[in-house]
Amino acid sequence: MLHIDTIAEVRAACERARRAGRTVGVVPTMGFLHEGHRSLIRQARARTDFVVVTIFVNPLQFGAGEDLDRYPRDLAGDLSQCADEGVDCVFAPSQAEMYPRPPLTTVHVAQLTDGLCGAARPTHFDGVTTVVTKLFAIVGPSVAFFGRKDAQQLAVVTRMVHDLDLPVEVVGCPLVREADGLALSSRNAYLDPEERAAAPVLFRALRAASDAVVAGERDAARVRAIVATEVAEQPRVTLEYVEVRDAHELTQLTQLDGEVLLAVAARFGHTRLIDNVGITVDGNTVRVDLGTGQVLA
Numbered sequence: 001m002l003h004i005d006t007i008a009e010v011r012a013a014c015e016r017a018r019r020a021g022r023t024v025g026v027v028p029t030m031g032f033l034h035e036g037h038r039s040l041i042r043q044a045r046a047r048t049d050f051v052v053v054t055i056f057v058n059p060l061q062f063g064a065g066e067d068l069d070r071y072p073r074d075l076a077g078d079l080s081q082c083a084d085e086g087v088d089c090v091f092a093p094s095q096a097e098m099y100p101r102p103p104l105t106t107v108h109v110a111q112l113t114d115g116l117c118g119a120a121r122p123t124h125f126d127g128v129t130t131v132v133t134k135l136f137a138i139v140g141p142s143v144a145f146f147g148r149k150d151a152q153q154l155a156v157v158t159r160m161v162h163d164l165d166l167p168v169e170v171v172g173c174p175l176v177r178e179a180d181g182l183a184l185s186s187r188n189a190y191l192d193p194e195e196r197a198a199a200p201v202l203f204r205a206l207r208a209a210s211d212a213v214v215a216g217e218r219d220a221a222r223v224r225a226i227v228a229t230e231v232a233e234q235p236r237v238t239l240e241y242v243e244v245r246d247a248h249e250l251t252q253l254t255q256l257d258g259e260v261l262l263a264v265a266a267r268f269g270h271t272r273l274i275d276n277v278g279i280t281v282d283g284n285t286v287r288v289d290l291g292t293g294q295v296l297a
């Protein structure tokens with residue numbers, strides 16, 4: 001496995017792979033890898049020939065007062081997990097390599113970034129789209145794998161690639177959960193034992209709302225209320241938002257129809273967690289994508 005920290009070297013490695021007739025797969029991450037990241041890597045391994053995992057804690061996507069300085073890092077552990085998964089190349093650049101000067105050029109996707117996480121984190125998605133554009137420019141024509149855990153990010157990156165004709169195919173991958181339903185996240189490491197015990201309330205709430213949709217509920221306000229009521233029963237949690245949106249356009253829905261995103265964000269002490277389920281409503285037929293994992297009944 002190659003471990004590269006310069007743009008020139010990773011660009012050359014990807015070009016070499018393509019010249020040899022191999023497809024390039026890229027999995028952008030901020031490191032501190034867990035089973036969610038590994039599921040993306042496995043998809044990349046299955047679908048492409050030369051798999052690049054990028055590890056970069058991107059300062060541009062953290063707001064003032066957010067957790068940039070304490071974001072968990074473990075490069076040695078990440079490298080060994082990547083080697084276990086048969087990754088071909090890990091690109092782990094320094095901040096100076098990625099941003100030798102503060103960038104004067106940024107990428108902004110309008111509308112899709114306005115609400116949901118964009119409301120509480122107004123600069124976040126510009127940071128994401130700017131770094132992802134840089135990574136795509138560095139890696140070149142490729143297939144990129146993103147988790148549905150970050151459903152808004154997936155919608156934003158997908159739209160950006162369309163709008164800018166970037167030579168990248170974006171693939172959304174299932175959300176991976178712990179056995180008790182908590183969505184895996186590097187930020188789960190911040191939770192103290194009591195917060196960790198409380199955290200599965202998000203999944204319970206999403207599942208209760210999903211059950212109501214399966215039973216025939218289509219009113220978005222009532223679906224949101226089910227989530228809010230369930231979360232309110234857990235005293236350690238402050239709900240930031242619960243939203244019912246079109247899964248692709250991210251427009252607010254009053255009735256559930258088509259491909260729907262039911263998304264939630266909440267604070268557990270100082271830790272902000274997000275979660276979601278995808279609900280497809282086609283007349284009386286409802287399909288709920290709860291993610292994967294040994295979720296308890």
Ligand code: AMP
Binds near residue numbers: 031039176184
């Ligand atoms: P991060 O390192 O948090 O920036 O995440 C890197 C990639 O892994 C993003 O595409 C995330 O959506 C994805 N990811 C993170 N957690 C999960 C999860 N629990 N299930 C699936 N994908 C995930």
